[in-house]
Amino acid sequence: MGRLCKLHIQNDFKEFYTPQVTEGGVVCITRCDARHKTPLRCVYGSCSMTRAGPECECSDRAAFWYQDQVCRSRISKVGVAVGVPVAILVLVTIVFAIVLLRSQRQKEEYRNNLRSRSELYDSDDGNWDAPQGFAVGNPAATWEDMETPSTSYINLERVDTSRNIHIRRPTVVR
Structure with a gap:
């Protein structure tokens, strides 16, 4: 059966095809087919055959970064572009508020000290x-x-x- 696939498939791709027995006969499939023993599941993309073997082509590469070869985990570029500056702005605002509150407290303590001294004068x-x-x-x-x-x-x-x-x-x- 293994020879059947090698006879009908181009030389560059022969090693990636395996025969599969179905009700209609024998078919040659790659890991891109869900009927394969170990199928290549591309979560956010599609599987295609290259000279290097089956590979996932991730969809929307313009909008997302993918962390693995099977397009399983993706990061939104727009989310990062908006989220990072917003997070920095929130952090700077919190630090500024803390510094402002501390300076107001010190200013109030200083004024109280001045009031107690000014009663003498x-x-x-x-x-x-x-x-x-x-x-x-x-x-x-x-x-x-x-x-x-x-x-x-x-x-x-x-x-x-x-x-x-x-x-x-x-x-x-x-």
Whole structure:
């Protein structure tokens, strides 16, 4: 039976054909035929005979990349062309959002620290007022057109007159 196929097939393809007994007689088939013992199943393509033997010709090579010889697993070129930039954009957006949130948190902490410090310097005239009514002039905290007192002063409106003040007499140390 093997000679039957070799008689009717061209020399370049003889080795790839095998005889198959059917109801109608004997036929010569290749691995491209589903009746073969080990058929070559081309999932997204068709099988054809070449001088090198049966090969799968994958369909839509312009739209897909195929990872194997039997056109089983394919990757969409359009999907990659759209998906990769979108994935990069999402990643950059997430990183940017994290950096922005961290900087806002640090900025808020910095402002809170400034607020707690600024309570010491409430006065716009460069003098630091104490709650008891005494004030200390700060000549360094002035503007060009602002007058600054050269000495400390007492704000009498805030002085608690009900308190007793005891001042120790100075002692002479020899």
